[in-house]
Every structure is written in C-alpha cells, then in structure tokens.
Amino acid sequence: xxxxxxxxxxxxxxxxxxxxxxxxxxxxxxxxxxxxxxxxxxxxxxxxxxxxxxxxxxxxxxxxxxxxxxxxxxxxxxxxxxxxxxxxxxxxxxxxxxxxxxxxxxxxxxxxxxxxxxxxxxxxxxxxxxxxxxxxxxxxxxxxxxxxxxxxxxxxxxxxxxxxxxxxxxxxxxxxxxxxxxxxxxxxxxxxxxxxxxxxxxxxxxxxxxxxxxxxxxxxxxxxxxxxxxxxxxxxxxxxxxxxxxxxxxxxxxxxxxxxxxxxxxxxxxxxxxxxxxxxxxxxxxxxxxxxxxxxxxxxxxxxxxxxxxxxxxxxxxxxxxxxxx
Numbered sequence: 001x002x003x004x005x006x007x008x009x010x011x012x013x014x015x016x017x018x019x020x021x022x023x024x025x026x027x028x029x030x031x032x033x034x035x036x037x038x039x040x041x042x043x044x045x046x047x048x049x050x051x052x053x054x055x056x057x058x059x060x061x062x063x064x065x066x067x068x069x070x071x072x073x074x075x076x077x078x079x080x081x082x083x084x085x086x087x088x089x090x091x092x093x094x095x096x097x098x099x100x101x102x103x104x105x106x107x108x109x110x111x112x113x114x115x116x117x118x119x120x121x122x123x124x125x126x127x128x129x130x131x132x133x134x135x136x137x138x139x140x141x142x143x144x145x146x147x148x149x150x151x152x153x154x155x156x157x158x159x160x161x162x163x164x165x166x167x168x169x170x171x172x173x174x175x176x177x178x179x180x181x182x183x184x185x186x187x188x189x190x191x192x193x194x195x196x197x198x199x200x201x202x203x204x205x206x207x208x209x210x211x212x213x214x215x216x217x218x219x220x221x222x223x224x225x226x227x228x229x230x231x232x233x234x235x236x237x238x239x240x241x242x243x244x245x246x247x248x249x250x251x252x253x254x255x256x257x258x259x260x261x262x263x264x265x266x267x268x269x270x271x272x273x274x275x276x277x278x279x280x281x282x283x284x285x286x287x288x289x290x291x292x293x294x295x296x297x298x299x300x301x302x303x304x305x306x307x308x309x310x311x312x313x314x315x316x317x318x319x320x321x322x323x324x325x326x
Contacts, residue, residue: 112195146200157199178231182214189213193262204251239272248296
C-alpha cells in the first residue's frame with residue numbers, strides 16, 4: 001500500500017517534466033520506468049514474492065530522487081520573504097557575504113556613489129538593531145551598489161572609473177586595484193534603475209565574478225571570472241543580453257540570472273550558463289513587493305538572496321534542483 005501511495009505521488013510529476021526538454025530521452029526513459037513499476041506493483045498484488053519487495057522499494061526511492069533531480073530550475077520562497085524595518089535611504093547596500101572567518105557578519109554601505117564609510121556588524125540581529133559595529137573608512141569612494149565581501153576583502157568599483165578595488169578589512173588597506181579594460185562606468189551601462197550600477201561584483205560557489213559591459217560588446221552584459229587575489233580577469237563571456245534592459249542580476253553555480261525589471265512585476269527572465277557558454281529565457285516570478293530593487297545578491301553559504309527594495313531589506317530563500325546525468 002505504501003508503494004502504491006508513493007507511485008501516486010510520482011505520477012503528477014510527469015506533466016511537470018514535460019516542460020523541461022533539456023534531455024527528452026531521459027524523461028521518456030523515466031516515464032517508462034514509472035509505468036513498468038506500476039505494472040510490477042499490480043503483479044505483486046496478485047502474487048507476493050514474484051519480485052523482491054526490498055529491491056522494488058529501492059528502485060522506487062531511486063526513481064523518485066531522479067525525477068525530482070530532473071527538474072532543473074530555480075525556485076524561491078517568495079510568498080513570505082523575510083522583511084526588516086524600513087530605512088530612510090533608498091539605495092544603500094547590505095551584504096552578509098562569503099567570509100570564511102566571519103560567516104555571520106553583515107556589512108552596510110550607505111548610498112550608491114561617493115561613499116567611503118563601511119559599517120561591519122557582528123550579525124544580522126545587530127544590523128537590525130544598529131548595535132555592535134566597526135567602522136571602516138575606504139581610501140577611495142565607491143560607485144553603485146554592486147560591491148561584495150569575499151574571504152575577508154571588499155571588492156568594489158572606484159567612483160568615476162572602471163577600476164576594481166580590493167580592500168582588506170583586517171589590514172584596513174587596499175591590496176590591489178585593477179582597471180576592467182573597456183568597461184563602462186559613471187552610468188554609461190547601468191542596470192535599468194541607474195544608480196552608477198555599471199559594474200557589479202558577485203560571489204557564488206565557484207568564486208568571484210564581475211558583471212559589466214563595453215562598447216565593443218554593444219552594451220550587452222559581460223560576465224567575467226576574476227582572480228580574487230589579483231583582480232585579473234580569467235575568462236569573459238558575452239551573454240548577448242542588453243544590460244540597460246536588466247533590472248538586476250546574480251550568480252549561482254556559475255549561472256548568471258537576470259531580472260527583466262527593477263520594478264513591480266519583475267521576473268527572472270534570462271539565464272546564462274558559463275560552463276556551456278549557452279543561454280535560455282526563463283519565466284520565474286520574482287515577488288517585488290516594494291517595487292524598486294536597487295541591490296540583489298546571492299549568498300552561497302546561506303543559499304539566500306539579499307535585496308534592498310525601496311528602503312526595505314528583504315531576504316529570499318533559494319532552492320536549486322540539479323539534473324543527474326545517466
């Protein structure tokens with residue numbers, strides 16, 4: 001009876017799989033397996049012992065895992081995202097980021113240009129209460145909200161330039177600066193909301209990235225893998241998606257996800273896979289309840305998206321489904 005119920009739970013997944021045609025042969029094979037197992041279950045009802053019960057149970061469990069794994073898509077718990085009290089500023093930046101030494105710390109940068117002050121909080125709770133913070137004063141002002149903290153360093157765009165800066169918190173010094181060749185700056189190629197958002201640093205499970213564009217790329221989004229120590233560009237991809245048409249973007253597992261707007265009704269509309277140099281158009285609803293996103297970043301340690309939305313700080317949980325190759 002338990003196996004019959006398990007099969008009934010699996011059957012509704014079949015029409016969902018139909019919309020994902022990345023591997024049609026695998027899906028057809030899985031559908032045949034479901035039907036075959038259903039027939040075996042009927043036979044067992046007539047004659048117990050004709051098929052090893054434990055082996056069948058293991059096959060059902062394995063099939064269930066494979067069916068769920070085939071749903072290669074990103075989902076977010078957006079019906080009830082976590083909100084924090086509204087602040088007066090519309091365009092600041094918060095980022096609990098990928099710091100091995102301080103995984104719970106929160107860094108706050110006020111405003112989207114000319115700022116130099118960074119507040120480091122011990123936890124998200126301290127950030128909300130405005131207590132227990134350390135102040136860092138950067139030697140060079142920043143531009144935009146596309147900064148990121150990665151392994152103890154802040155990576156940001158130097159104001160009125162296409163220079164990337166690595167600031168080390170412990171030594172309170174700039175360790176390296178490097179120009180991003182040809183990258184637009186000073187609102188030349190920003191996201192749709194403007195705000196000097198020409199250059200956007202990101203971190204995911206595989207390392208440090210930077211998103212920008214150039215005249216040579218005709219204003220299309222360029223995503224580059226960057227050496228976190230030297231800021232050398234290791235490899236770049238032209239995604240073909242116009243940056244001015246993008247609301248924001250973020251990296252997960254080497255995939256760049258792009259929203260089609262920063263306003264209400266936004267969707268995650270485009271995904272570029274750096275491992276295959278390929279893209280796809282997606283249709284993932286993005287609950288934008290405060291109607292103006294000016295920062296969007298993924299935290300690979302916590303698997304959440306952090307946003308600054310019209311003065312509100314909102315956290316979205318992220319769920320990933322991966323394809324299992326056979």
